[in-house]
Amino acid sequence: MTDQTQSISSVAPAAKARAKSPFSLSRLPDAVTGWLLSLPLALVLFFFLVLPIAMIVVVSFWGATEFSIYPAFQFDNYEFLLTSPVTYQVFFNTVKYALITWAITLVIGFTVAYFLAFHVRTLTWQIILFLLCTIPFWTSNIIRMISWIPFLGRNGIANSTLISMGVIDEPLEWLLFSDFSVILAFVHLYTLFMVVPIFNTMMRIDRSLIEAAYDNGASGLQTLTNVIIPLTKPGIMIGSIFVVTLVMGDFITVRFMSGSQKANVGRLISNDIALLQYPSAAATAVILLITVLLVISILLRYVDIRKEL
Amino acid sequence: MTDTVGKTEQMTKKGVSRRSILKGGAAAAGAALGSGAITGFPTIWAQNIKDVTLRQFGTGVSNLNEVAQKVKEDLGFTLEMTALDSDAVTQRAATQPDSFDIADIEYWICKKVWPTGNLQAMDTSKIKNYDKIVGIFKSGKLTPESVIAQGTAPHTVGFVDGPDGKAFATEETGWMTLIPTIYNADTLGIRPDLIGRPIESWTELLNPEFKGKASILDISSIGIMDAAMVCEAMGEIQYGDKGNMTREEIDKTMAIFTEAKKNGQFRAFWKTFDESVNLMASGEVVIQSMWSPAITAVKSRGIECVYQPLKEGYRSWGGGIGLSKSLTGLELDAAYEYINWYLDGWVGGFLMRQGYYSAVPETSKNHMDENEWGYWFEGKEATGDITNPFGDVLAKAGETRDGGSFYERMGAVACWNAVMDENQYMVRKWNEFIAA
Numbered sequence: 001m002t003d004q005t006q007s008i009s010s011v012a013p014a015a016k017a018r019a020k021s022p023f024s025l026s027r028l029p030d031a032v033t034g035w036l037l038s039l040p041l042a043l044v045l046f047f048f049l050v051l052p053i054a055m056i057v058v059v060s061f062w063g064a065t066e067f068s069i070y071p072a073f074q075f076d077n078y079e080f081l082l083t084s085p086v087t088y089q090v091f092f093n094t095v096k097y098a099l100i101t102w103a104i105t106l107v108i109g110f111t112v113a114y115f116l117a118f119h120v121r122t123l124t125w126q127i128i129l130f131l132l133c134t135i136p137f138w139t140s141n142i143i144r145m146i147s148w149i150p151f152l153g154r155n156g157i158a159n160s161t162l163i164s165m166g167v168i169d170e171p172l173e174w175l176l177f178s179d180f181s182v183i184l185a186f187v188h189l190y191t192l193f194m195v196v197p198i199f200n201t202m203m204r205i206d207r208s209l210i211e212a213a214y215d216n217g218a219s220g221l222q223t224l225t226n227v228i229i230p231l232t233k234p235g236i237m238i239g240s241i242f243v244v245t246l247v248m249g250d251f252i253t254v255r256f257m258s259g260s261q262k263a264n265v266g267r268l269i270s271n272d273i274a275l276l277q278y279p280s281a282a283a284t285a286v287i288l289l290i291t292v293l294l295v296i297s298i299l300l301r302y303v304d305i306r307k308e309l
Numbered sequence: 310m311t312d313t314v315g316k317t318e319q320m321t322k323k324g325v326s327r328r329s330i331l332k333g334g335a336a337a338a339g340a341a342l343g344s345g346a347i348t349g350f351p352t353i354w355a356q357n358i359k360d361v362t363l364r365q366f367g368t369g370v371s372n373l374n375e376v377a378q379k380v381k382e383d384l385g386f387t388l389e390m391t392a393l394d395s396d397a398v399t400q401r402a403a404t405q406p407d408s409f410d411i412a413d414i415e416y417w418i419c420k421k422v423w424p425t426g427n428l429q430a431m432d433t434s435k436i437k438n439y440d441k442i443v444g445i446f447k448s449g450k451l452t453p454e455s456v457i458a459q460g461t462a463p464h465t466v467g468f469v470d471g472p473d474g475k476a477f478a479t480e481e482t483g484w485m486t487l488i489p490t491i492y493n494a495d496t497l498g499i500r501p502d503l504i505g506r507p508i509e510s511w512t513e514l515l516n517p518e519f520k521g522k523a524s525i526l527d528i529s530s531i532g533i534m535d536a537a538m539v540c541e542a543m544g545e546i547q548y549g550d551k552g553n554m555t556r557e558e559i560d561k562t563m564a565i566f567t568e569a570k571k572n573g574q575f576r577a578f579w580k581t582f583d584e585s586v587n588l589m590a591s592g593e594v595v596i597q598s599m600w601s602p603a604i605t606a607v608k609s610r611g612i613e614c615v616y617q618p619l620k621e622g623y624r625s626w627g628g629g630i631g632l633s634k635s636l637t638g639l640e641l642d643a644a645y646e647y648i649n650w651y652l653d654g655w656v657g658g659f660l661m662r663q664g665y666y667s668a669v670p671e672t673s674k675n676h677m678d679e680n681e682w683g684y685w686f687e688g689k690e691a692t693g694d695i696t697n698p699f700g701d702v703l704a705k706a707g708e709t710r711d712g713g714s715f716y717e718r719m720g721a722v723a724c725w726n727a728v729m730d731e732n733q734y735m736v737r738k739w740n741e742f743i744a745a
Binding site for chain 1: 425591
């Protein structure tokens with residue numbers, strides 16, 4: 001709050017000063033002012049978002065030799081991509097990772113946020129515990145991911161502990177370099193992206209609504225499903241968009257945690273790039289982009305984020 | 310992202326000491342006399358050469374900071390080193406010709422990159438140790454009786470018709486594409502303590518006994534070779550040329566490996582040096598394709614690891630230095646200077662004491678003691694501790710090198726790392742194998 005008031009008070013004199021100057025914006029018609037104000041952002045988005053994507057789309061129709069790419073308009077890249085069974089398998093894998101990770105991070109993220117927002121009473125503790133959640137993010141995510149490898153390995157801590165406890169006789173092979181380890185790493189890496197937006201929306205819920213539900217005789221579960229979850233939807237959606245896009249666009253986690261044994265679309269693209277097959281990589285990227293946009297548009301059908309925010 | 314373990318060492322030393330000018334001058338003068346070709350203005354560039362900075366990039370094996378330091382000491386100019394993985398090296402050599410002066414690449418990469426015209430051919434008359442370069446890189450024969458192995462043998466892409474030649478020549482022409490620097494014979498690495506029996510053939514990689522404990526490298530052009538060595542040893546496929554397979558051969562090879570993968574034969578695939586070391590050292594994997602210094606790295610952790618010679622022979626590779634097309638004038642002279650220095654023995658000794666071979670072994674001998682020369686080159690029993698240039702003890706007295714002498718090892722090469730005519734098809738199949 002104090003920040004805002006400060007910035008307002010510092011802006012005000014400046015605005016006045018501008019009003020006096022001959023080049024004042026306020027002398028221009030409103031429509032022009034609006035266009036001018038949106039111009040910087042529009043330019044930034046055009047040059048750093050629209051243009052690169054357009055370039056990717058263009059290149060996806062080009063041809064490639066082993067060491068160079070040449071402009072063309074051909075559908076070879078798409079044809080190869082869409083007729084290869086591997087593509088479907090890899091996209092299926094990518095969606096599978098995204099769905100499972102999404103479900104797990106949602107449950108964990110919601111629970112953590114719920115605890116922070118409704119069970120921790122004082123603001124101080126809420127802030128302390130919230131910061132605690134973010135501490136792992138002070139390290140690089142590659143480090144956080146790789147540190148699982150010695151833990152889960154055949155002779156790693158997890159296996160040796162389980163063996164010494166007598167739970168298992170043979171080391172569990174599926175702990176590392178498997179779908180399990182990939183999803184574990186994803187959940188570890190991305191749960192916070194679920195916690196933050198959900199916590200944020202939960203904190204805005206008017207407590208009197210919960211009291212009202214309670215007064216009207218709603219049970220704890222009914223309050224949760226009828227009051228809290230509907231009101232938290234925007235947070236859940238934002239968190240979901242984060243998690244789904246991050247997982248679908250990832251390639252390094254899958255490579256390291258599966259010991260290069262599993263593939264997702266990101267790895268397909270990175271392999272193509274490594275082998276100088278830029279057009280083919282671009283075509284894959286375009287298909288991935290379309291898939292992700294579809295997923296997000298489906299998600300957005302359930303919640304009008306703009307309205308809810 | 311982490312693939313490219315980018316390591317750039319810059320040794321720019323601003324104030325230049327009198328000593329380094331003298332040294333640079335002396336080296337330059339010596340070179341001018343020695344090569345006889347640089348008759349231009351030795352005194353002028355002797356003073357300027359200290360300002361020269363050459364940017365070299367290549368795979369980690371020979372991009373060593375020690376080399377850059379020694380260049381500064383001996384020759385006076387600055388060498389900036391960047392180490393990348395094979396894919397990134399190819400990519401950079403093919404697409405960013407202005408980003409480097411010297412490309413330290415493998416011969417199969419050269420086959421891929423040369424047609425882009427980003428590299429210039431080198432005049433062998435300016436290379437003073439040219440005559441002493443091992444036959445493998447000139448006629449293709451190690452000894453006059455040798456049979457040339459399959460794959461992209463270095464001599465097949467080592468020469469072009471002239472300074473601007475695009476096509477590779479079949480014999481020595483005096484214009485070299487790469488000056489050979491480093492090479493070795495690769496085989497499978499094993500953990501004898503965890504296997505407990507002799508390993509003699511490439512087939513063991515797919516032996517169900519090692520289910521979930523085998524690994525292969527995920528660099529398609531090299532991985533396919535290891536796969537081919539295995540399939541041929543199993544008697545499943547007879548290849549016309551493992552280094553240049555037909556589509557059918559590629560399909561069959563990948564089918565065998567895909568089936569093995571689905572049955573859980575492989576624990577993981579590795580792409581970087583460190584990954585292969587960790588897989589082996591942690592015991593996740595007991596048999597895998599491996600590179601010689603990786604074996605050393607595992608051993609130096611006190612873990613038993615053997616670079617197992619196999620009866621079907623080795624898969625070999627060779628690297629060399631290529632010059633960027635844009636290199637001219639003083640920089641070009643400095644680059645020739647560097648090449649001559651490279652073949653002069655110090656680097657050779659440095660590399661051979663890590664288990665690689667140098668292109669001109671006889672000059673390297675001067676920089677190794679008798680024990681080291683005997684162990685690394687002649688395959689003799691060590692008479693004392695064998696240490697690498699970094700001081701780690703690699704072998705004790707009485708031990709011999711895995712695979713024996715230079716002639717035994719390089720003489721048993723079954724194929725060279727290669728790029729095939731069906732490379733794009735192979736890459737797609739390899740991608741399918743990884744994704745399967």
